[in-house]
Amino acid sequence: MEKILKKTPVLDVIHMFSEYNLVNKGIVVKLYPDESMEDKINQNINNARLTWNKLLQEYQETFELFKQQGYTKLQCNIKTFNTMLNMLKTQYPFLYESESSSLQQVYRDLITAFNRFFNNTSAYPRFKSKKNPKQSFRIQNNNNIKIQDNIIVLPKLGKVHYRTSPQYKRLLKESKINNVTIKKEHGHFYAVFNIETEVETMDYTYKSVGIDLGMRTLAILSNGLKITNLDTTHEEKMIKKYQKSLSRKKYNSNRYNKTLKKLGKWIKRKNNRIKDAYHKLSNYLVKTYDLICMETLDIRKIFEETDLSAKLQNISWYKLVEMIKYKCEWYDKIFVQISRWYPSSKNCNVCGYYNKDLGDEKRWICPHCKTQHDRDINAAKNIEQEGFRLLSEKNKMNLRDWGDSTVKLLSWESTCP
Numbered sequence: 001m002e003k004i005l006k007k008t009p010v011l012d013v014i015h016m017f018s019e020y021n022l023v024n025k026g027i028v029v030k031l032y033p034d035e036s037m038e039d040k041i042n043q044n045i046n047n048a049r050l051t052w053n054k055l056l057q058e059y060q061e062t063f064e065l066f067k068q069q070g071y072t073k074l075q076c077n078i079k080t081f082n083t084m085l086n087m088l089k090t091q092y093p094f095l096y097e098s099e100s101s102s103l104q105q106v107y108r109d110l111i112t113a114f115n116r117f118f119n120n121t122s123a124y125p126r127f128k129s130k131k132n133p134k135q136s137f138r139i140q141n142n143n144n145i146k147i148q149d150n151i152i153v154l155p156k157l158g159k160v161h162y163r164t165s166p167q168y169k170r171l172l173k174e175s176k177i178n179n180v181t182i183k184k185e186h187g188h189f190y191a192v193f194n195i196e197t198e199v200e201t202m203d204y205t206y207k208s209v210g211i212d213l214g215m216r217t218l219a220i221l222s223n224g225l226k227i228t229n230l231d232t233t234h235e236e237k238m239i240k241k242y243q244k245s246l247s248r249k250k251y252n253s254n255r256y257n258k259t260l261k262k263l264g265k266w267i268k269r270k271n272n273r274i275k276d277a278y279h280k281l282s283n284y285l286v287k288t289y290d291l292i293c294m295e296t297l298d299i300r301k302i303f304e305e306t307d308l309s310a311k312l313q314n315i316s317w318y319k320l321v322e323m324i325k326y327k328c329e330w331y332d333k334i335f336v337q338i339s340r341w342y343p344s345s346k347n348c349n350v351c352g353y354y355n356k357d358l359g360d361e362k363r364w365i366c367p368h369c370k371t372q373h374d375r376d377i378n379a380a381k382n383i384e385q386e387g388f389r390l391l392s393e394k395n396k397m398n399l400r401d402w403g404d405s406t407v408k409l410l411s412w413e414s415t416c417p
């Protein structure tokens with residue numbers, strides 16, 4: 001919040017000097033490794049997984065000793081993990097075959113996982129299984145990752161063929177690459193590049209919106225616009241079909257691996273369609289609105305949820321919110337998340353009456369001011385109002401008249417430090 005608000009006072013000033021913002025972006029390309037490259041990638045993946053599991057085990061054992069002495073928390077730091085890694089390397093010499101930054105990345109990820117756990121934003125880090133259809137390792141770019149027309153040169157691994165759109169190719173060649181994650185998913189190989197690139201800033205619209213996320217309808221906007229969920233029944237049917245046939249085959253047999261690849265193709269197709277829809281929706285939102293208000297999702301609920309379809313729903317909401325959030329940062333727009341305890345459905349957005357008796361009804365009439373409400377639109381309007389209130393409180397000013405004048409935005413300059 002702090003960061004976004006500090007940016008806004010100078011919105012118009014920024015625009016006078018620069019039309020671009022520097023951002024980090026992820027770019028996924030498909031890899032076509034030959035047999036020897038496939039072996040090398042598998043070796044690197046196995047080494048990263050072994051390192052993760054051994055370091056996690058080592059940490060747990062140390063923590064157990066600390067617990068006996070009355071400690072409740074054991075902080076992890078880079079230095080300790082680096083020493084542990086060097087000891088592991090003498091024990092398992094094949095770890096030297098890995099690109100060294102990829103193993104250092106493992107303990108960095110482990111430290112992040114533990115920090116998330118200690119901050120209550122994530123579950124306890126788990127051991128990685130060889131049977132997981134998704135495996136990966138990450139390499140830092142020390143000026144040793146090269147992008148050519150059809151070939152990527154990776155440090156220690158060598159050349160691998162890739163395919164992507166001409167637009168992505170150009171972007172990869174022109175941008176600074178921070179790191180690359182090599183992924184194996186359901187038998188297919190991918191490289192995910194984290195690059196630094198410029199995005200063109202957007203014009204300001206001086207418009208705001210509240211968004212309510214729902215089960216039946218994906219998103220409901222405070223202006224009454226409803227965005228339906230994408231229909232992925234066909235993809236889901238095919239995924240179920242191949243999952244069933246996979247369960248009947250012998251693990252790691254030829255037929256098993258063939259079916260696994262087909263399953264992977266359908267999962268990817270479904271995910272890509274959803275991701276594409278989310279990109280379109282989030283682009284539309286940041287282009288149309290300068291202030292976007294949403295509810296805060298309870299991330300812990302995602303991990304604690306036992307019902308699979310509810311879990312998936314939570315994860316996809318989370319992805320959409322994250323996408324809107326980072327795009328707001330890219331384009332200097334304001335993103336406000338309201339408390340998840342705020343009763344957005346039960347308050348009347350016209351008179352403020354709290355309807356404690358409201359159940360699951362889609363439509364209701366306010367007993368106090370007699371306004372007819374669509375449940376979801378009313379919630380979205382309340383989310384927008386609450387977003388305004390939070391923003392005004394933070395800035396100690398009245399933002400109610402936001403809407404059509406540039407004067408309001410410029411006046412922020414004098415009030416914000």
Ligand SMILES: [Zn+2]
Pocket residue numbers: 348349350351352353366367368369370371
């Ligand atoms: Zn009312």
